[in-house]
Amino acid sequence: MTGIKTIEAGHFRIPLSVILSDSTHGQITAFELITVRIRDGDGAEGVGYTYTVGRNGGAVADILRREIPELIARRDAADTEAIWHHIWWGLHYGGRGGPVVLALSAIDIALWDLKARRAGLPLWRLLGGFDPRVPCYAGGIGLDLSVEALLRQTDDNLAKGFRAIKMKVGRPDLASDVARVAAMRKHLGEGFPLMADANMKWTVEEAVRAARALQPYDLTWLEEPIIPDDVAGHARILAAGGVPIAAGENLRSLWEFKTYIAGGAVSYPEPDVTNCGGVTSFMKIARLAEAFNLPVTSHGAHDITVHLLAACPNRSYLEAHGFGLDRYIEHPLVLEEGKAIAPTRAGHGVNFDWTGLAKLAV
Incomplete structure (x- = not known):
């Protein structure tokens, strides 16, 4: 497998058709979707995402755009365990939770999606x-x-x-x-x-x-x-x-x-x-x-x-x-x-409507 070439993050605000409510968050009218697309040198792509219930999505997207790319550029995308630890420790002092771990989660999902797609297997x-x-x-x-x-x-x-x-x-x-x-x-x-x-x-x-x-x-x-x-x-x-x-x-x-x-x-x-x-x-x-x-x-x-x-x-x-x-x-x-x-499509099989999401970009 070739090394990681590009990392593209997206940040979208998704309005809810029905207002949701619980005992601590109150009423929820929208949630934030933060996506990441990883491509290797051969052009193969993996997609990951995380979300919030309306706040802090910008912080997650910022980490994906500013902090993580230099940590994993050109690394072999198949080395999910090594990359996970490299990001965890690279961002540890300001991390160990919060937006950092949400960003790490999205990256890790994308890498596993890429690995499964290249193997021609559904993730499960x-x-x-x-x-x-x-x-x-x-x-x-x-x-x-x-x-x-x-x-x-x-x-x-x-x-x-x-x-x-x-x-x-x-x-x-x-x-x-x-x-x-x-x-x-x-x-x-x-x-x-x-x-x-x-x-x-x-x-x-x-x-x-x-x-x-x-x-x-x-x-x-x-x-x-x-x-x-x-x-x-x-x-x-x-x-x-x-x-x-x-x-x-x-x-x-x-x-x-x-x-x-x-x-x-x-x-x-x-x-x-x-x-x-x-x-x-x-x-x-x-x-x-x-x-x-x-x-x-x-x-x-x-x-x-x-x-x-x-x-x-x-x-x-x-x-x-x-x-x-x-x-x-x-x-x-x-x-x-x-x-x-569980789908039989290669990877996790989640294919986003990027055109539709673009209208909701933050």
């Missing part, structure tokens, strides 16, 4: 291959919806083929959360996979109380009940609340996941490939979870993550996120009987 097969049919849930984002509107959103997701649903909790009063979960459970029926996401809203004691109140409704998991920095708090909630805990979308490295997993603080580790360090880190996190006999789930970027979970024997559910990027992708995620189907 290059990563080992396990099962291209991945259980998938709809990540509903609508804390402010009325119960009636929430159930209509759920019916719409069921009509699309989803056979697992996640809803938001974390309203000002616990009784309202419990009533909404109870309504969802009654609507979906016993045994239907239902998750609830608090988006870091509570204190530890509030979360324990909430978990106990929600216990009768058979949640698959309660997600991010408290701030991600409190590992011991997550362990207490898991031990005292009686409900499985999913967490990890706000963790930024393999080592942060190690602390959670070894500390008994999580039931479903939940990395996001666009902010945990890319494909390289995601797969290490998944293998670490496997060593502890834990199922791994995911956050965001379902069009890429379907490949990663299709290569993991300990995968649980893929999250299908509600950010509406499908409008700008040639081949949106395919769902069959509640399973997301």
